[in-house]
Amino acid sequence: xxxxxxxxxxxxxxxxxxxxxxxxxxxxxxxxxxxxxxxxxxxxxxxxxxxxxxxxxxxxxxxxxxxxxxxxxxxxxxxxxxxxxxxxxxxxxxxxxxxxxxxxxxxxxxxxxxxxxxxxxxxxxxxxxxxxxxxxxxxxxxxxxxxxxxxxxxxxxxxxxxxxxxxxxxxxxxxxxxxxxxxxxxxxxxxxxxxxxxxxxxxxxxxxxxxxxxxxxxxxxxxxxxxxxxxxxxxxxxxxxxxxxxxxxxxxxxxxxxxxxxxxxxxxxxxxxxxxxxxxxxxxxxxxxxxxxxxxxxxxxxxxxxxxxxxxxxxxxxxxxxxxxxxxxxxxxxxxxxxxxxxxxxxxxxxxxxxxxxxxxxxxxxxxxxxxxxxxxxxxxxxxxxxxxxxxxxxxxxxxxxxxxxxxxxxxxxxxxxxxxxxxxxxxxxxxxxxxxxxxxxxxxxxxxxxxxxxxxxxxxxxxxxxxxxxxxxxxxxxxxxxxxxxxxxxxxxxxxxxxxxxxxxxxx
Ligand SMILES: [Zn+2]
Numbered sequence: 379x380x381x382x383x384x385x386x387x388x389x390x391x392x393x394x395x396x397x398x399x400x401x402x403x404x405x406x407x408x409x410x411x412x413x414x415x416x417x418x419x420x421x422x423x424x425x426x427x428x429x430x431x432x433x434x435x436x437x438x439x440x441x442x443x444x445x446x447x448x449x450x451x452x453x454x455x456x457x458x459x460x461x462x463x464x465x466x467x468x469x470x471x472x473x474x475x476x477x478x479x480x481x482x483x484x485x486x487x488x489x490x491x492x493x494x495x496x497x498x499x500x501x502x503x504x505x506x507x508x509x510x511x512x513x514x515x516x517x518x519x520x521x522x523x524x525x526x527x528x529x530x531x532x533x534x535x536x537x538x539x540x541x542x543x544x545x546x547x548x549x550x551x552x553x554x555x556x557x558x559x560x561x562x563x564x565x566x567x568x569x570x571x572x573x574x575x576x577x578x579x580x581x582x583x584x585x586x587x588x589x590x591x592x593x594x595x596x597x598x599x600x601x602x603x604x605x606x607x608x609x610x611x612x613x614x615x616x617x618x619x620x621x622x623x624x625x626x627x628x629x630x631x632x633x634x635x636x637x638x639x640x641x642x643x644x645x646x647x648x649x650x651x652x653x654x655x656x657x658x659x660x661x662x663x664x665x666x667x668x669x670x671x672x673x674x675x676x677x678x679x680x681x682x683x684x685x686x687x688x689x690x691x692x693x694x695x696x697x698x699x700x701x702x703x704x705x706x707x708x709x710x711x712x713x714x715x716x717x718x719x720x721x722x723x724x725x726x727x728x729x730x731x732x733x734x735x736x737x738x739x740x741x742x743x744x745x746x747x748x749x750x751x752x753x754x755x756x757x758x759x760x761x762x763x764x765x766x767x768x769x770x771x772x773x774x775x776x777x778x779x780x781x782x783x784x785x786x787x788x789x790x791x792x793x794x795x796x797x798x799x800x801x802x803x804x805x806x807x808x809x810x811x812x813x814x815x816x817x818x819x820x821x822x823x824x825x826x827x828x829x830x831x832x833x834x835x836x837x838x839x840x841x842x843x844x845x846x847x848x849x850x851x852x853x854x855x856x857x858x859x860x861x862x863x864x865x866x867x868x869x870x871x872x873x874x875x876x877x878x879x880x881x882x883x884x885x886x887x
Pocket of ligand 1: 379380727731750753
């Protein structure tokens with residue numbers, strides 16, 4: 379995610395950047411391989427054991443609701459027998475006025491027409507013909523498994539029937555004047571890792587999500603006049619009757635499925651390296667600009683880090699007050715930013731997330747810096763490549779100065795690597811996760827040079843594609859690939875990780 383208002387004060391350099399825009403040059407047609415051949419070893423390995431979601435959703439914009447049936451085929455890849463499965467029901471974070479996932483001061487921006495509840499209701503859960511009991515607890519759904527649980531290596535298929543109520547809310551989940559933002563909307567499996575089930579609250583800061591790459595088949599029934607922008611490939615759109623259309627969508631390995639819908643969308647598209655890029659928009663000039671930025675950044679990251687292995691990528695204007703938000707193959711951009719000077723930065727940032735979050739995932743609750751820091755630095759690298767010296771200046775103006783402003787405010791805690799609930803708010807989160815996080819990569823690149831940086835980060839992509847990486851994985855990779863030129867001490871210093879004794883001294887002081 380990127381919040382537009384976090385760097386409004388850096389407007390001047392960005393405008394300068396736009397004025398001196400020069401077009402990207404140097405197109406090399408070396409991406410001839412089809413996407414199914416890319417990372418095929420990694421794809422086969424994960425696809426052979428991942429979760430499959432098959433969702434049938436009947437979208438009713440009149441009632442602001444969705445009735446859906448979802449089949450989840452889950453294989454127990456853990457090293458233990460599971461007696462229950464846990465799903466997140468994120469829409470329930472929008473149920474109560476005093477619990478909404480927005481900082482208090484932003485409440486009126488999220489709900490310009492006053493609070494409106496959104497939620498998800500589970501009608502039933504079945505395993506075969508057997509109806510299962512389940513427990514609902516806020517945003518968690520606990521499904522005890524029949525008989526003696528699910529042994530390691532065994533599979534289970536669950537059918538979940540549910541209803542979603544969409545709130546009048548300009549966040550990730552909700553609707554505004556123009557769009558429905560249907561994100562984090564269905565029961566999604568929590569991650570079971572070495573810490574057991576990861577069950578975290580829907581925090582008001584950051585992107586509090588953590589999921590595993592899965593394969594989706596989604597069918598959406600929607601009124602005929604609606605256009606849908608979504609994760610995956612829309613393989614068929616056909617009439618159901620005089621009033622409705624049926625959209626059939628299939629995905630590759632992705633860690634979530636999101637969509638937006640509007641009866642007013644205009645669409646522009648182009649093709650880059652065989653990838654179809656779409657811009658869903660309302661503002662004519664801005665729509666074309668968003669398409670251009672998406673295409674240019676996909677092309678740049680394809681060459682720098684490794685190719686985006688999906689058939690398409692969509693940038694959708696949305697009633698989304700926060701700025702930009704990433705989902706697999708789809709990003710939401712606040713439609714009021716179209717035609718403004720931040721659009722390029724935001725689109726490029728969200729596009730970089732297709733690599734860092736989309737392809738290489740991470741626990742965004744516990745280690746938010748890992749995808750946000752790298753995404754922010756990738757954005758800077760795009761600007762540097764496109765605008766030369768002035769682009770490079772953005773690193774000082776947008777990244778370093780954000781962190782230094784924070785330093786000047788005499789904060790007590792400089793730790794970058796900490797969970798979302800350990801940040802005070804957006805101010806320290808932005809300075810540490812985005813700015814200092816980006817500086818970690820900026821300092822490494824300065825130290826090892828562009829060639830080695832590119833080599834190691836491409837290796838990071840290849841090694842962790844479709845999986846979740848950790849800070850520890852990144853540190854080990856850099857130590858190994860650079861023979862400890864970039865080592866743990868370097869990361870400790872950059873991430874402001876304090877040795878235990880130092881920590882004690884501080885708490886005693
Ligand atoms: Zn972001």
